Structures are given as structure tokens and as C-alpha cells.
Amino acid sequence: MTMQDPLADMLTRVRNALGRSKPTVSMPSAKLKIAVAQVLQDEGYILGFSVSSDVKPELTMELKYFEGHPVIEQLHRFSRPGLRRYAGSGELPQVRSGLGISIVSTSHGVMTGGAARTAGIGGEVLCTVF
Numbered sequence: 001m002t003m004q005d006p007l008a009d010m011l012t013r014v015r016n017a018l019g020r021s022k023p024t025v026s027m028p029s030a031k032l033k034i035a036v037a038q039v040l041q042d043e044g045y046i047l048g049f050s051v052s053s054d055v056k057p058e059l060t061m062e063l064k065y066f067e068g069h070p071v072i073e074q075l076h077r078f079s080r081p082g083l084r085r086y087a088g089s090g091e092l093p094q095v096r097s098g099l100g101i102s103i104v105s106t107s108h109g110v111m112t113g114g115a116a117r118t119a120g121i122g123g124e125v126l127c128t129v130f
Contacts (some may be wrong), residue, residue, distance in 0.1 A: 004081060006030055010059075011075045012125060017063060029057035035110035036126065037061055039103050043112065045072050045129060058087040063083040078102065089121035100130030 003009055003104070010033050017025035027033065029051050037049040037059060047062035064071040078093070079085040092113040093102050101112035108122035116123060 003079075007032060007036065007126060008077045008080065011077055012037065014061065014072070015024075015075050018072060021065070021068075021070075022063065024062050026058050026060045026061055029059040032105075032110070033059055036103055038074075039101075039112060040112055040129065043101055043129075072129060074100070074128070077126045078125045078127050081090070084124060086122065086124050089117050089120045092117050092122065093125060093128065094130045096130050100125075100128060102128045 010027055011014045013025050013027050033051075034051060037046065040046045040061075041048055045062045045064060049059060049061045052058045052060070077117070087104075092104060094113070095102055099113075101124045104111060104113050104116045105126055106116050106119075106121050108119065108121060110126070111119075113125070
């Protein structure tokens, strides 16, 4: 059985691991998942990630906790295969009045909504993180 939405699967695995206070979470690797993990690491939501060099590469993310509570409180899939949501640079959503981030797939790569807004480019809003 093929997976219809690999990014939603990734976000669900992270949510489930955070709910069980797991230190790491593993999943099948893909270029988009690695790009999203890189944004999460750059913004300080996860400690790090690694990709195994097997026949079927696996992405492992080290989750971050502060005083026993997960740093990521909410992960929400915004655009999905059945309803793609695109936004221009002026229409990119702000998450919780700027306290969270939106992750956007642009023509210049995957980046945060704030970085896309600063660069003056729009794209597909993949997910929001708070």
C-alpha cells in the first residue's frame, strides 16, 4: 500500500512521539521531509536529525524538551494533496501572532513563512508549528 501524504505521516509520527515523550522518532526518508526537518532544527524546535545510508534511507529526528514538556506544542498540516493552499508573500499566515512558524515550499526551497515574506516570495504553505 502506498502512502498518499508522506509529510502528514511525518507530522503524525512526531506528534505521537512527543505525546509519549520519546527522545527520537524514525521514519522513511524523502527530500521534502529532510528539508522540513532542517527548518525545524534551524528554528530550534528539534535538537537534530540524521539520515541513514541504507538501501531504504531512514530519517531519525532527535526531539527537544524543556523542563519535561515538548518544545513543539502543535503541528498542523495546512496544505494537503486534496486541497493545495498557496499564498503570496503578503498573504503568508502568521502562527499565534508570530510566536509560531509556518513552513513554506517556495521556488527557492523550503523555508519559514517569515523568511519567505522577507524575500518577497510566496509558495505552498506546508504546515504550521507552535
